[in-house]
Amino acid sequence: MKGETEKVRYDKLKRLAYDIDDVLDKYKTAVLKSEVERDEAQTPSTSSVSSQVPNTPISLFGGIAPRIKELNKRVEAIAKEKDYLSLAIDKSSSTDPKLERLETTSFFVEPVVYGRDHDKLDLIDRLLVSDNNRGRRSGNDTPLIAIVGMGGLGKTTLAGLVFKDKRVRKHFHKRIWVCVSDPFDEVRIAKAILESLKGEPSKFNVLHNLLEEIEEIIEEKRFLLVLDDVWTEDENKWKQLKGSLCSASRESRILVTTRKKNVATMMCCSNPILLDLLSKEDSWSLFSEAAFWGRSEEDCENLESIGREIVDKCGGLPLAIKTMANLLCSKGTEEQWQRISDSEMWELEDPEIFKDLYAPLLLSYCDLPMSVQQCFRYCAIFPKDYEIRRDELIKLWMAQGFLGETRKVNELEMMGEDCFDKLAMRGLFQEFKKDEIGGSIIECKMHDVVHDFGHFLTKTECLLVEGQRLAESFHENARHLTLIAKPDNIPIDGIKGLEKLRSFLVQYNSDAKVPKLYESMSNLIDQLISVRVLRFYSGHSVYDNYLRIPKEIGNLIHIRYLNLEGNSLRELSETLCDLCNLQTLNIRKCHTLRELPRGMGRLTKLRHLQNGSIKILMPKGVGRLTSLQTLEEIAVIRGGNRTSSDSFSLADLGKLIHLRGKLSIQWLGNVEETSEAREAQLSTKTGLRSLTLDFRGGNFKKREKKTESDALLLQALHPPPRLHTLKIEFCGWEEWEYELLLRSRGGQGHQSSSSSSSSSIAFPSIMPKLQRLSIGACSKLKTLPHHLLQSRALQELTIRESRFLFERFNKERGHDWPSISHIPQVEIKRPFNFPRYSAAEILEQEPSSSSWSGQGVWKELLLKPSKPIQRILIAAIGVNFFMQASGNDAVVYYSPKVFKDAGISDRKQQIGVSIIMGIAKTCFVFISALFLDRFGSRPLLLIGSIGMVISLGGLGFGSKYLEQCQDKPEWAIALCIVAGIVAVGTVFFYFFLPETKGKSLEEIEVLFEDKPLDGKQ
Structure with a gap:
């Protein structure tokens, strides 16, 4: 279509197609909703679960007939113009299936770079040559080298080759790669530099603080900073960042890639490398x-x-x-x-x-086939240099209907994988990240030129804008919108066309907190009547602002994909369960969410429930979601507001026969009967590739029986045979014999009379494809499964916080190390508080040996403690400090003098009051000891601290009633100060002192690992 008239008519035809699709989808939704409500009416157990916003099929059917009449008129009008439309479909565009075999794995081989050898050598020479040999450094500025050339010339490829070169890696202490793109966001760039330097995200969000931290870290360090794809010519934006880099070694370098020579000039690069055509x-x-x-x-x-x-x-x-x-x-x-x-x-x-x-x-x-073309065009909604997760992209394609419809459970996902592979083979995706063992692609990016090409194809249909520019950038023909949110106010009111959007993606980082857009969430959702994809994604959970999903969410009848990952949610509205077309619900890392709505069983089309990294109560209705393929984590929870009949159980897990991917089962110690575990039917879930079994939980008084119960529980669970990854945590058994796993597989495999004889035989029928085995915090476990260790498929073995296994299998002194030395990747972490030498080794040492001095222990404890030890020291010192600072011990030691100063002059009365106080304290200590095992030390400590705050504060404010005391103001001030100290101590106990009731040393150390201590663990 070369003329403007044809383009206008084509756009009109596209708008008509979208409107027809909306009407048809509304009709299908009404039919589906009536079926769901009919089935629900026949299930007595769900009759009490009702929506807060009724949305009956009658209301859905209403208005369809007039819309169809209107659409028919538009179709007739366009039909009269069909002779003017040059919309020819090239039938040859469909790939000949006979030629599919040529689209093999050649794409995935690391590409050879042609014609850049001279440029590479020149660039490496500039990076490695010292300042003494080249006078390129003006003042304290870090020398800057620029690669300049048009899009598609290979600037990023050349920079990447040099970045990975062995000589460059050896020369620089730190190498940092940041994709800058447009706009030049100083805060984002500074945070990316810091994250690369420190290996963890920065806590700062203010540019000045970020630059100060960068300056401090790189002082006298030799670093290489690559700024890829720079566009800005604004010198002021560059100056601030450049100033923070001056503290580094004079041999540091900055490498910039850009399409514009003016950028290189602005950044003070007088001699850029100009890439030529091949x-x-x-x-x-x-x-x-x-x-x-x-x-x-x-x-x-x-x-x-x-x-x-x-x-x-x-x-x-x-x-x-x-x-x-x-x-x-x-x-x-x-x-x-x-x-x-x-x-x-x-x-x-x-x-x-x-x-x-x-x-x-x-x-x-x-x-490309037309279905694959629209899948490619949709990728224009992502920002440049965005890491596209393959699985999420396929879910987005599904939500838009690009992959069609099918009644088979996983057929759409398979079609999506095929579509992704076609685009990858054509070179439209690049920079793949693959699974370490399986080798399958998990992430990719688009070349910036390919990204521009995608925007050229979609024009105003796909928009990618910053929040504050939404009003000026929004186009009424937009169907897909990605909003990069910042703390600024985002004006939604008055923008026309939001009702046509099919994708609304909001992305914000921790510095944005929760955008003000969310304050008018109800108004926003009322406008998004056609949306299929809705995403409010936060890179980090924000606890001081909560995202509230209003009850109007139930009116989004077309929605298929809802992503709330990383947000602080208090609850999900019950009306969420009215979204009968919903295919994907992502609530990963929503740590403040405690339970799902009770009506989840009505989401009959839900295929993916992404709930990793959170502990959440799930209703029993989840067991009715027979199309569910993704369920990342479940917890066996006893007690709480819901009865066992209302909550999701292992028996309900048995009904979900199509699960695949990853599954983590937490708190298995709460399972009371092995028959319940058997009903989970894990062995039938052949699509699972990763399984985590966490045996925490259970009654502390029954802990001694845990050895036998956990072993029986593993047998009853029947791990599926095609696992690639198996993680066992907090198990209670001692021997992991071959027979144990053999029984868990129903007696399949070869029989063996002893563990020694089984060690020489391969058992292919028991998890023959297992590639990763992880054992964590299994304090009693003394053996590993010999048949799994002998498997050639096993590539990784991780053991942590398991003292007996560490002693037997560690590389330095473990006598069983040879049995696992053939495994390519073995990581055995020293358990917390585990001695560095065995008793026999200590006795063999000479008395004069330096090891007797304890230097290594004190160095590890005080000079270079690990993070768990740091947190344990903080907790221990803090508890003792606040006990002394509270004045509790001082009052006991000097009670006669205290009471004398308070006005009790008689000696006998002073002693009598002291005795009464001692008896009262003894009684409370005795009561605490009685309730310690039942409630734990943490709740009792918090209750006692709060009581002291109230008591001391009351004494301070009530001191005016002590008529005989001459120093009433001083008493009041002192008591109020002590009350304040105890109040601070209460806050300290809450955040830094976790509950340790019923936990082993290994389990306690896990509480003090790199997770934030909120005391709730």
Whole structure:
């Protein structure tokens, strides 16, 4: 479509298609909702669960007929103009299935870079040469090198090659890579630099504080900072960041990639590296590597002349050449190659198109099936350099209906994986992150030029804007909107067209806290009547502001994907359960959320419940979600507001036969009968690849029986056979024998008379694909399963907080280390408070040995303590400090004098009051001892501290009634000060002192690990 008239008519046709889809979806939703309510009426146990906002099928059906009449008129009007529309569908765009075999794994091989050897050597020389040899440093500024060139020339590729070079890695103490892009966000860049330097996110959000911390960390350090894809020419934005880097060593370097030479000049780089186009021979080498992969010599010779024509049309641009090579590797005949070479797209005159680069991308794009094309266009909603998670992208495609509809449970996900692979093979995705063992892709990015191409295709349909610019950037034709939120007020009122949005994605970081947009959440949701995808994503949970999802959420009848990850949620409205089309609900890291709505069983189309990293009560209705494929974590909870008949149980887990991916079962110690564990039917869930079994919980008085009960529980659970990862935590058994796992698999496998004989036999029927085995905080466990250790599939073994296993299997002194030494990755962490030498080794040492002095212990304890030890020291010192500072002991020691000063002059009365006070204190200590095992030390300590605050405060304010006391003001001030100290101590106890009732030393150390201590664990 070359004319403006055709474009207008095409846009009109697209709007009509969207409106028709909305009406059809509304009708299907009404039918589905009536079926759900009919089934619910037949289930007495759910009759008490009702929505707070009724949304009956009658109200849904209403208004459909008039809309259909209106749409028919629009269809007729467009039909009259059909002769003017040049909407031809190229049937050849569908990939020939016979040629699919050519789209193999050549893409995933690390690419060879052609034509950049000289540039690479020049760049490395500039990075490594000292300042004494080159006078490039003005004042205290860190020397800056810039790579300049148009998009697609390989600037980032060249910088990446140098960044990973062995000489560069050895030369610099720190290497930092930051993708800058547009706009130049100083705070984001500074935080990215700090995170790379420290290995953890910074707590600061103010630019001045961030720059101060950077300056302090890099002082006299030799670092390399790569700023990729810089666009800004504003010198003021760059100056502040540059100033914080001056404290580093003079041999530090900054490497910048940019398309604009003015940027290099602004950043004071007088001699940038200007990338040239590839030569014809380098272009041909790059092209032929991918395009001719897997072909015979005869085919290569026949296609060479046409291939060289196509390479010449790419103009020496590496990205264009690779795009065409990835396209042509799936074309097997000369006719197909010639058709691409003769395409009119090489001659496009659209001023928006950069011909040499976009023409190859257009050719590759148009060759894709139409369903894959719309999947690619949708990727324009992501910011540049965004890490796209493969699984989440597929869920988004599903929510938009790009993958069609099917009644089979996992068919849509499989179609999405196939679509992703097609785009990856065409080179439209890059920078893949893969699973460490399985090798499957889990994340990717888009080249910034490919990202620009996606925006060129979608124009105003996909918008990516910053919050404060929403009003000026929003277009009424927008269907997908990504909002990068900041603390500024985001004006939603008065913006027309929100009701047409099908995707509304809000992303904010910890510095934004909760945007003011959320204050008008009800008004916002009222406008998003067509939305399929709704995401309010926070990179970090924010506890001082809570996201409130209003009851109007139940009116979003079209929604398929709801992502609330990382937000501080108090609750989810019961009306959420009216979203009968919902496929994905993501509540990961919503740590303040305590339970799900009771009507979850009405979400019959829910396929993915992403609830990792939170402890949450789930209703029994979750067991009715038979389409569920993702359920990341469940907890066996006893007690609370819900009865066992209302809560999700292991028996309900047995009904979810389609689960796959990861599953973590927490608090298995609360399971009272092994029959309940057997009903979980884990062995039938063959789609599970990762399983975590956490045996915490149970009655403390029955802890001695835990050895036997946990072993029986594992047998009853029947771990599935196709696991790749198995994690066992806080187990109570001592021996992990072959027979134990054999019984858990129903007697499959070879029989063995003893553990010694079984160690020489492979048992392929018991988790033969297990690649990761992790044992954590199993303080009684003394053995490991020999048959699993012998498996060739096992690649990783992790043991932590398990003293017997550490003693037997550690590399330094463990006599059983040879039995696991063949495993590629073994990590055995020294248990907390475990001696560095055994008793025998200590006795063998000479008395004069330095080890007798305890120097290593004191050094580890005081000079370089681990984080758990740091937190334990803080808690221990803090408790003793506040006990002394409260004045409690002082009053006991000097009670006669205290009472004398208070006005009791008689000696006998002083002694009598002291005795009464001692008896009272003894009684309270005795009462505390009685309730210690029942309630734990933490609640009793908090109650006692609060009581002291009230008592001391009351004495301070009531001291005016002591008529015989001459120093009433001093008494009042002293008592109020002590009351304040105890109040501070109460806060300290709450946040820094976790409950340790019924926990072993290993379990206690876990409480003091890198998690924030809120005392609730």
